Amino acid sequence: MSKRANMSGNEAISNAIRQINPDVVGAFPITPSTEIPQYISKFVADDLIDTEFVAVESEHSAMSVCLGASASGVRAMTATSSCGMALMYELLYVAASDRLPIVLAAVNRALTGPININVDHSDTMGAKDSGWIQIYSENAQEAYDNMLMAHRIAEHPEVMLPTMICQDGFVTSHAIGNILLEDDDKVKAFVGTYDPEKHILNPEESVGVGPYSIGAYYMEMKIAQFRAMENARKVISDVSSDFEKVFGRKYGMFEEYEMADAELAIVIMSSAAGTAKDAIDNLRARGVKAGLIKLRVFRPFPAAELAEALKGVKALAIMDRSDGFTGNGGPLGSEVKGALYGRTDGIKTINIVFGLGGRDVTVEGYEEVYENLEKLKSTPAEEIPYCIHLGQREEK
Amino acid sequence: MSDKNLDKMGHINELSPWQDITVGGFVIGEGNSKFFNTGDWRTKAPIWNQENCKQCLLCFPWCPDSSIPIENSKRLEFDMEHCKGCGICAKVCPFSAISMVAAGEEK
Numbered sequence: 340m341s342k343r344a345n346m347s348g349n350e351a352i353s354n355a356i357r358q359i360n361p362d363v364v365g366a367f368p369i370t371p372s373t374e375i376p377q378y379i380s381k382f383v384a385d386d387l388i389d390t391e392f393v394a395v396e397s398e399h400s401a402m403s404v405c406l407g408a409s410a411s412g413v414r415a416m417t418a419t420s421s422c423g424m425a426l427m428y429e430l431l432y433v434a435a436s437d438r439l440p441i442v443l444a445a446v447n448r449a450l451t452g453p454i455n456i457n458v459d460h461s462d463t464m465g466a467k468d469s470g471w472i473q474i475y476s477e478n479a480q481e482a483y484d485n486m487l488m489a490h491r492i493a494e495h496p497e498v499m500l501p502t503m504i505c506q507d508g509f510v511t512s513h514a515i516g517n518i519l520l521e522d523d524d525k526v527k528a529f530v531g532t533y534d535p536e537k538h539i540l541n542p543e544e545s546v547g548v549g550p551y552s553i554g555a556y557y558m559e560m561k562i563a564q565f566r567a568m569e570n571a572r573k574v575i576s577d578v579s580s581d582f583e584k585v586f587g588r589k590y591g592m593f594e595e596y597e598m599a600d601a602e603l604a605i606v607i608m609s610s611a612a613g614t615a616k617d618a619i620d621n622l623r624a625r626g627v628k629a630g631l632i633k634l635r636v637f638r639p640f641p642a643a644e645l646a647e648a649l650k651g652v653k654a655l656a657i658m659d660r661s662d663g664f665t666g667n668g669g670p671l672g673s674e675v676k677g678a679l680y681g682r683t684d685g686i687k688t689i690n691i692v693f694g695l696g697g698r699d700v701t702v703e704g705y706e707e708v709y710e711n712l713e714k715l716k717s718t719p720a721e722e723i724p725y726c727i728h729l730g731q732r733e734e735k
Numbered sequence: 736m737s738d739k740n741l742d743k744m745g746h747i748n749e750l751s752p753w754q755d756i757t758v759g760g761f762v763i764g765e766g767n768s769k770f771f772n773t774g775d776w777r778t779k780a781p782i783w784n785q786e787n788c789k790q791c792l793l794c795f796p797w798c799p800d801s802s803i804p805i806e807n808s809k810r811l812e813f814d815m816e817h818c819k820g821c822g823i824c825a826k827v828c829p830f831s832a833i834s835m836v837a838a839g840e841e842k
Contacts, residue, residue: 436759436760437759437760438758438759439759499758499759537757537758537761537763544763544764545763545764545765546761546762546763547761547762547763548759548760548761548762549760550760550762552760555749556749556756556760558753559751559752559753559756560753560756560760562753563753563756563758
């Protein structure tokens with residue numbers, strides 16, 4: 340029987356990790372993900388798990404521990420946030436190219452400059468091209484559920500890619516909410532065991548990991564990663580269907596909220612989607628055909644499915660919780676516009692950067708977004724700015 | 736990504752299609768550095784002067800590669816497929832039995 344519990348996102352995802360009982364965790368504390376390694380070390384001390392917890396001196400070392408452990412054929416995990424993830428960037432790419440299915444619990448927090456500890460997505464967006472699968476969670480339940488699916492996706496023989504499960508700092512990681520916690524045995528049966536054919540601790544066969552790949556090999560290695568990421572689409576879909584069969588909660592590449600007849604829509608990720616859904620309920624009561632797509636899987640990016648889901652929309656706002664300073668909009672904005680190009684024509688589209696460094700956006704804020712989308716419907720495309728910001732103080 | 740590709744290590748080469756490269760580029764089996772010919776890195780080459788050589792074998796442990804083959808406790812001619820021309824052997828030889836020349840002049 341699943342059990343009702345009150346937990347923060349950090350506690351929920353730590354409980355998933357307890358149930359999975361990974362072989363090795365290498366982690367370094369950083370707000371707001373600190374609690375995750377803290378919970379894990381408590382589980383170890385209380386003899387609830389037999390994980391080898393390695394307290395390292397930096398996140399660079401945390402990911403290095405995971406690389407070594409994973410290459411030895413065991414389950415390796417870590418957790419981090421913000422600058423901690425930035426310190427891992429070098430090794431994130433190594434994990435992906437070595438095809439080591441490490442699982443990382445990411446708690447999204449703004450990157451420093453200026454220093455800030457609150458939520459935005461600049462940390463994991465900085466890793467969006469590292470070759471990791473990225474799955475984003477709206478609340479503690481989703482963070483827990485996504486973590487239960489992570490290893491089966493990452494370790495699938497057709498994938499073998501590291502995977503990060505992301506949740507929003509403080510809003511999700513520290514706010515306590517209701518969640519359904521599944522039975523330990525049922526989770527263990529769902530997650531299964533990991534027994535890779537090739538690893539470095541096999542006395543019968545020598546294996547070297549991470550060889551120098553000169554020009555004659557580098558591109559072939561990268562194409563293999565490209566294929567693995569392609570293969571991940573079906574595996575994520577299959578694992579999510581299986582999850583629904585076992586636990587009853589349905590997950591797709593994204594969630595559609597009031598999209599069936601929506602004319603005004605936003606694409607958004609993580610906790611901010613919850614507030615936006617309340618705004619949609621208000622707008623629907625007033626007869627506004629408002630809808631929302633909450634992207635769950637950012638890597639691999641579900642471009643074709645997204646374009647299909649948006650094809651009836653007249654005006655669209657793509658909501659980015661990091662800027663990127665690209666001269667062409669935030670990372671989600673660029674991806675979604677790229678997904679629409681050549682697949683659907685005529686949607687009036689704007690990219691909105693919001694919520695940086697934990698800036699709150701209220702229900703009224705989202706209602707304002709939909710009011711602007713109504714105006715956007717009749718605005719000539721060439722007059723629509725590629726990107727605007729929401730929620731800042733400015734002189735009008 | 737099939738099992739047949741995982742077993743091909745040692746035969747993977749610069750003409751192999753990406754499908755034949757092992758998952759993650761794992762190198763299966765030991766001693767495969769002998770398949771990597773580093774001899775074309777050379778700008779200098781060693782010459783073995785056998786008349787001066789006392790077969791003390793000091794050159795052998797100093798060689799950073801595998802360019803001084805040993806058979807029956809005696810060194811043989813340099814393995815020029817692997818010699819990078821670093822010159823360490825010439826430096827450590829107590830009997831001036833190894834001298835360095837510009838690459839190409841050793842022939």
